[in-house]
Amino acid sequence: MATIxxxxxxxxxxxxxxxxxxxxxxxxxxxxTLVGPSGCGKSTLLRIIAGLEAQSAGEVRIGERLVxxxxxxxxxxxxxxxxxxxxxxxxxxxxxxxxLRLRDLAFRERLPLLGPLLARAKYADLRRQVTETxxxxxxxxxxxxxxxxxxxxxRQRAALGxxxxxxxxxxxxxxxxxxxDAALRVHMRAELAELHRSLGxxxxxxxxxxxxxxxxxxxxxxxxxxxxxxLDRPQIxxxxxxxxxxxxxxxxxxxxxxxxxxxxxxxVHCLGxxxxxxxxxxxxxxxxxxxxxxxxxxxxxxxxxxSDTLSGSLIYRENLGADVYLHLDLGTLRLVVRAGVEEAxxxxxxxxxxxxxxxxxxxxxxxxxxxxxxxxxxxxxxADTGLAAVARAAKAFVRPANTAxxxxxxxxxxxx
Amino acid sequence: MTRFSAAETWKHAVLIVGALIVILPFYVMxxxxxxxxGEIERNEGGFFGSQAMMIDERCVKRGEPDRxxxxxxAERFPGSTDSEIQAALMxxxxxxxxxRPAVFNYTMAFSExxxxxxxxxxxxxxxxxxxxxxxxALPCAYALAKLRWRGREVVFxxxxxxxxxxxxxxALPLYxxxxxxxxxxxxxALVIPWTISVFGIFLMRQFFLTVPDDLIDAARMDxxxxxxxxxxxxxxxxxxxxxxxxxxxxxxxxxDYFWPRIVVTGNRDLxxxxxxxxxxxxxxxxxxxxxxxxxxxxxxxxxxxxFLIAQRxxxxxxxxxxxx
Numbered sequence: 001m002a003t004i005x006x007x008x009x010x011x012x013x014x015x016x017x018x019x020x021x022x023x024x025x026x027x028x029x030x031x032x033t034l035v036g037p038s039g040c041g042k043s044t045l046l047r048i049i050a051g052l053e054a055q056s057a058g059e060v061r062i063g064e065r066l067v068x069x070x071x072x073x074x075x076x077x078x079x080x081x082x083x084x085x086x087x088x089x090x091x092x093x094x095x096x097x098x099x100l101r102l103r104d105l106a107f108r109e110r111l112p113l114l115g116p117l118l119a120r121a122k123y124a125d126l127r128r129q130v131t132e133t134x135x136x137x138x139x140x141x142x143x144x145x146x147x148x149x150x151x152x153x154x155r156q157r158a159a160l161g162x163x164x165x166x167x168x169x170x171x172x173x174x175x176x177x178x179x180x181d182a183a184l185r186v187h188m189r190a191e192l193a194e195l196h197r198s199l200g201x202x203x204x205x206x207x208x209x210x211x212x213x214x215x216x217x218x219x220x221x222x223x224x225x226x227x228x229x230x231l232d233r234p235q236i237x238x239x240x241x242x243x244x245x246x247x248x249x250x251x252x253x254x255x256x257x258x259x260x261x262x263x264x265x266x267x268v269h270c271l272g273x274x275x276x277x278x279x280x281x282x283x284x285x286x287x288x289x290x291x292x293x294x295x296x297x298x299x300x301x302x303x304x305x306x307s308d309t310l311s312g313s314l315i316y317r318e319n320l321g322a323d324v325y326l327h328l329d330l331g332t333l334r335l336v337v338r339a340g341v342e343e344a345x346x347x348x349x350x351x352x353x354x355x356x357x358x359x360x361x362x363x364x365x366x367x368x369x370x371x372x373x374x375x376x377x378x379x380x381x382x383a384d385t386g387l388a389a390v391a392r393a394a395k396a397f398v399r400p401a402n403t404a405x406x407x408x409x410x411x412x413x414x415x416x
Numbered sequence: 417m418t419r420f421s422a423a424e425t426w427k428h429a430v431l432i433v434g435a436l437i438v439i440l441p442f443y444v445m446x447x448x449x450x451x452x453x454g455e456i457e458r459n460e461g462g463f464f465g466s467q468a469m470m471i472d473e474r475c476v477k478r479g480e481p482d483r484x485x486x487x488x489x490a491e492r493f494p495g496s497t498d499s500e501i502q503a504a505l506m507x508x509x510x511x512x513x514x515x516r517p518a519v520f521n522y523t524m525a526f527s528e529x530x531x532x533x534x535x536x537x538x539x540x541x542x543x544x545x546x547x548x549x550x551x552x553a554l555p556c557a558y559a560l561a562k563l564r565w566r567g568r569e570v571v572f573x574x575x576x577x578x579x580x581x582x583x584x585x586x587a588l589p590l591y592x593x594x595x596x597x598x599x600x601x602x603x604x605a606l607v608i609p610w611t612i613s614v615f616g617i618f619l620m621r622q623f624f625l626t627v628p629d630d631l632i633d634a635a636r637m638d639x640x641x642x643x644x645x646x647x648x649x650x651x652x653x654x655x656x657x658x659x660x661x662x663x664x665x666x667x668x669x670x671x672d673y674f675w676p677r678i679v680v681t682g683n684r685d686l687x688x689x690x691x692x693x694x695x696x697x698x699x700x701x702x703x704x705x706x707x708x709x710x711x712x713x714x715x716x717x718x719x720x721x722x723f724l725i726a727q728r729x730x731x732x733x734x735x736x737x738x739x740x
């Protein structure tokens with residue numbers, strides 16, 4: 001176990017800049033998720049950590065050791081691939097034996113036929129390690145099968161097994177669950193999180209699925225356009241996104257981004273509603289366009305229109321069983337509002353729905369996507385932003401109002 | 417029951433005619449290898465011929481009794497004149513030399529020319545060619561398909577370009593080069609010019625493109641170097657493609673007449689099976705079509721058997737894209 005530290009990692013393919021100076025420090029034993037839309041550079045970053053790709057600039061350190069230019073095999077990391085990448089001609093046991101053989105045996109001991117005779121004790125030891133790992137992953141009955149004879153989930157476990165046998169410093173996982181069907185994926189999420197807990201090893205997990213990131217990770221790094229936009233605990237990323245792109249990427253259905261305007265005093269007006277909270281004053285700030293972000297669960301339904309409601313006709317009911325998401329047509333934009341099943345029963349397609357936003361939950365973003373803080377949020381804040389972040393984190397975890405709103409996330413997290 | 421369809425019928429008719437054209441020479445070869453010379457010349461006896469006993473004139477010629485033999489046989493025929501004894505011995509000889517035509521043709525194939533030696537030469541040459549071709553083509557194909565390096569596209573287009581060069585165009589320079597280094601009339605002359613197969617490189621490259629990059633990355637993470645990846649990961653996954661290439665390569669070089677004819681000029685010990693066929697080409701005592709066709713049959717049989725065994729995987733290999 002060791003920390004992994006990336007400093008100023010840059011990578012370009014030809015003239016396209018894929019990574020623009022990534023700084024990232026991964027604690028020992030942490031489950032860190034790199035999440036972002038496809039093409040954001042997350043897989044490239046993982047491959048640079050693995051040593052499969054060389055960075056154009058910057059440093060990778062594992063523990064105290066600088067590993068720039070160190071071969072992938074010598075970094076003692078293990079990787080699990082989306083396509084599992086098991087050797088198709090070898091059985092599961094042989095697949096798991098490959099990394100051990102290459103690491104622990106000398107060249108002459110790896111010779112076919114002769115090798116096992118020369119190093120009988122070593123081979124027995126390697127096989128014992130394979131069986132132990134197989135037992136942990138409940139692969140013991142599958143050891144003699146070839147990958148072609150396994151189901152997707154079993155292949156996934158075999159690939160994990162091959163990564164686990166060598167007891168690496170860290171596991172790197174490149175969208176390992178994307179090829180599984182939905183039910184199995186949710187199940188494997190839980191298994192992976194459990195495995196992480198029992199192994200205590202560092203996991204670096206790449207995914208484009210924000211749900212996987214939210215449910216499994218200790219911290220998640222939201223990447224876009226070759227940069228890390230926000231790196232924090234999943235709940236904070238969800239509740240307190242630093243950027244509009246982060247807010248839009250994390251959470252499903254997507255956050256509602258409503259156009260609004262802020263005046264010089266920091267009052268925000270948005271679709272005819274004035275938010276009760278005021279933005280922290282930025283001296284000399286002229287009135288400007290802003291975007292107010294409100295998640296679907298941050299609305300309450302109201303029987304009639306009022307000064308504080310957004311009204312639109314119901315164009316789509318997205319029924320998820322426990323909740324129903326109502327899609328409202330507000331003319332220029334579409335608003336998604338969460339409703340209870342009972343509540344939603346009263347509305348049929350085309351009906352007029354009135355939604356009341358929860359002012360305390362609104363997130364305001366500047367035109368460039370940057371988050372704008374409210375005055376009461378920044379009130380007790382001193383110059384040390386680090387301290388402020390800790391305070392915010394603490395608040396996010398104790399805020400009782402959250403419990404009801406974030407039920408789906410909580411359930412998913414509990415399942416993992 | 418499927419309905420009658422004019423288009424299907426037409427398609428099948430065309431295919432049947434095509435098949436007949438291809439099969440006919442084989443039919444003639446097999447039929448001639450079974451028939452007696454007379455039947456071949458008179459074109460009678462159907463496929464098998466009558467298989468009536470025939471007398472092997474050469475055998476008779478070889479065994480003709482001389483004076484000593486007649487004297488030795490005198491006591492077996494008491495009271496006969498020399499000419500009577502000779503006639504009796506000749507009759508015995510003729511009986512001993514009469515054979516079924518099929519047996520005659522096939523024994524001739526092995527006795528008249530050292531066919532087993534030729535077959536062995538064929539095996540040595542085709543096997544060495546294929547072995548070295550694989551040794552060269554796999555690393556080349558891997559580099560062309562999976563490694564990123566400057567000039568890769570240029571090299572690949574050169575490979576494609578080389579596919580267009582006919583063997584016969586470069587035969588003469590090749591021959592001169594081999595002659596200069598004194599390699600004519602050796603196995604090396606038969607093998608060396610074929611060791612780099614651009615077709616093999618091309619075929620394997622196309623196959624390697626379908627192998628997921630993840631597999632190679634996984635092997636690198638496991639600690640394999642690039643050569644280990646080629647032989648321990650790529651080779652086993654490429655078996656179907658390799659089998660297809662094996663058939664192309666082995667058939668081409670087993671059947672090759674042109675090149676061995678050029679570089680093997682005197683030494684019959686180096687003859688490959690097709691060169692062996694020439695042994696039966698008409699000499700002073702006429703052509704031996706029966707034994708010749710028997711030889712031809714023996715030469716093609718290993719290929720046909722090999723193809724039938726490998727048929728399923730061969731087709732798999734040609735339709736490369738099916739494999740994931």
